[in-house]
Amino acid sequence: MKAPICEVCLKTDDILCPADEKKLQEGVISELDVKVARLLYKLLGDVDIEFKKAVEAGDLIVIMVGPGDVPLTIGKGGRNIKALMRELGKRIRVIEGLKVSGTNEVKKLATDLLYPAGVFGVNVVYKPGGGTYYKVLILSRDRKKLPEKPSVLENLLSQMVGGEVRLSFI
Numbered sequence: 001m002k003a004p005i006c007e008v009c010l011k012t013d014d015i016l017c018p019a020d021e022k023k024l025q026e027g028v029i030s031e032l033d034v035k036v037a038r039l040l041y042k043l044l045g046d047v048d049i050e051f052k053k054a055v056e057a058g059d060l061i062v063i064m065v066g067p068g069d070v071p072l073t074i075g076k077g078g079r080n081i082k083a084l085m086r087e088l089g090k091r092i093r094v095i096e097g098l099k100v101s102g103t104n105e106v107k108k109l110a111t112d113l114l115y116p117a118g119v120f121g122v123n124v125v126y127k128p129g130g131g132t133y134y135k136v137l138i139l140s141r142d143r144k145k146l147p148e149k150p151s152v153l154e155n156l157l158s159q160m161v162g163g164e165v166r167l168s169f170i
């Protein structure tokens with residue numbers, strides 16, 4: 001299993017090696033990343049998946065994995081996710097993690113996160129004082145289909161994208 005921490009740290013429970021401890025101190029990885037990586041390793045063992053990152057807001061944790069790794073992570077009949085939900089005490093969504101370089105990647109992440117609500121489009125908005133943010137457009141009729149409150153979803157998307165994201169209903 002490929003994870004943001006080394007294999008030795010995956011197998012131990014309470015300590016991190018100096019290199020991974022440094023990543024944690026610098027904010028490259030979070031406590032949640034370490035916890036989820038270790039839980040996934042215990043559940044799945046040494047399978048060929050890539051765990052990229054975990055972000056948390058409200059009652060929801062989003063686990064980002066490599067391309068094609070979502071079904072394996074969820075497990076047969078959702079077995080792995082149910083075990084993770086018991087351990088972490090929160091609802092979990094598993095999506096494919098992407099490196100964001102434009103609106104196409106933001107739209108893919110938003111579509112995966114907001115399902116079953118549909119994403120109409122993504123725009124880049126330029127602020128008057130400089131800077132930008134992504135505006136994710138959702139049809140008003142899908143507001144009730146959102147998996148969580150819009151403010152929580154904005155927070156999650158902003159963490160995943162690494163920049164400001166706002167939801168807008170049209």
